[in-house]
Amino acid sequence: MVAMAKDISYDTETTGLYLHGPHEMFSYSTCGWDGEIDICRLDGSKKRQVANNSKLDEMFTWKPQFSSPVVMHNSKFDLTATEKHLGRHVAEDVEFHDTYMQSHILQSNHPSHRLKDLAWELAGIPKDDESAVKSFVAEGGNYSNVPEQLMDEYQRWDAERTMLLHRFLYPKIQASAAFSEIYQMELDLVKTTMRMEERGLMLNVPRTEKMIYKLEQDVEGVLDKIEEFAGERVNPNKTSQLAWLLFDKAKLPILERTAKSKQPKMDKNVIAQLRESNPHAVLDNILQFRSWSRGSTMLQSYLDYADGEGIIHPDIRTCGAKTSRQSSSRPNLQNVQKEGVLLNPYPIPARQCFRPRPGYVNFHLDYSGIELRLLVDYAGEDKLRKIIINGGDPHEPASLVFFRDRFKNARGDLRATLRGASKNMNFAIPYGAAAYKVALGLGMPFEMGKERFEDYRAQFPGLCGLNPRMAALVREQGYVETKFGRWLWVPRNKSYMGTNYLIQGTAAGILKRAQIKVHSYLQRATSGEVRMLLPIHDELVFEFPRKRLGEAGHIFREVRRIMIDFPMFDVPLEVDVQVATFDWSAKKMFNILV
């Protein structure tokens, strides 16, 4: 293991999690290849501060002959803390490692990738070393004023743990060429993601405040209406009170029960069903209450996360999901509500609250139909592949199979509805839906649905064969392997999920690689004036300076080219470009050829 000899593990201690907010790093620890531990406080005596700062500065400045690869557990956090403390970006060329990524790549479904859990499991290091620090903090202290001796002991172990994990896990990454490529890609992505978090997204603060004010009024109004009907004040968030309102007071029937506690189900699907047979005003009041109160709390949380300039810096976890997808938290900006796409008749136009920075517009580039394209590719479903290549509608053949003449003769809304149901089945079937769900989804009696399902099987043997194939792999080996060579572990007793993991993980692999290349292109071609802000599973959000709008066509032609440049797939990828000049709800198609 000579190659590892110079490695040094590195762990930071901060006053909290909001590094783009008030929190700061106050100490760090390192552990050398030989187990030598150094605890470096950044507070206290001037002399010590100077020494420890210069060691830090050295670690993150690339020097060809001296540099030691820095090993971290969840490097995005430590690097972000370090950059804030140093007041500069860490050097591009500094080699670093991340045991958190290693763990994700080697065991995607592990219940915990936390340092303490992994170190206990792999090296038998007990997890109780932080109890003294925890109890100090619980008694009113905070992490930065824990007595140094206590803190030293605590830090000592985390640096040691990280080094040990690296010794256990990294050789397993190195042993596979595919894992090595994935690992390097993930490390590159950490830096790309840091630049997005740092830049952040702009909230239209006054507009958000106005919207919250109106929603709060509306919530009061709807609670009054419910009180008029019920004869007393009801809190619809309380299950017992809501059940009383719906099933005792309004005498509505119980249609379903919840999975675990077997209570009457009262979600929006049930309420929609009840609404059809029994258009009781209280049902609408419940939908209004839920949507509006949730809406105002979500908007309030966006306000709380915004800094003085209205900028939100989310935490973008690069391996947030078991399928290797990214996720966003504090706040989650991947689920900002849209208008008019769901069963909710009272949507909140929350996307109106997000705006480009002054002097910028936002571009949204999304892969069109990437999920179906990948399904068709993995399934080798030639008929659909040809339709996609020729720009036809890949959901039309399914519509004809499921609805026959009814679809042939349908126009307008009905045609769209039938196509929509068929489209859902094009996903649901490869993902494991059975005849019962097919009939339900198509709105047909069970026997008819089953018969059409059989027709579909005959027409699309590739698509229908994919799930059994993946399920068999899961049962045999426990994982599915994406075209990038990533192993996605699937619970063996849920082998039908294999196809879903495969598609989701492949799309994530495409988007991640695209992000790295696009980031590097934008740095090179625009000196970082055009920036990527946020990934949303099959979409990238950018900001673009208005003064350079004349170049937008040229730049996004290249971005699009990079995004779809994955020759390993037989089905072509496609990207749609939209521009938002005022807010995210008013997006318009943007023609990059002009």
Place this chain on the structure above:
DNA sequence: AAACACGGCGCG
């Protein structure tokens, strides 16, 4: 007070 489970719901 903190941690957890659950139902519910937004996005992909």
Place this chain on the structure above:
DNA sequence: AAAGCGCGCCGTGTTT
């Protein structure tokens, strides 16, 4: 036997 999946966050209610 039958089964679409992945997240994060909220409010309520229970456990520690």
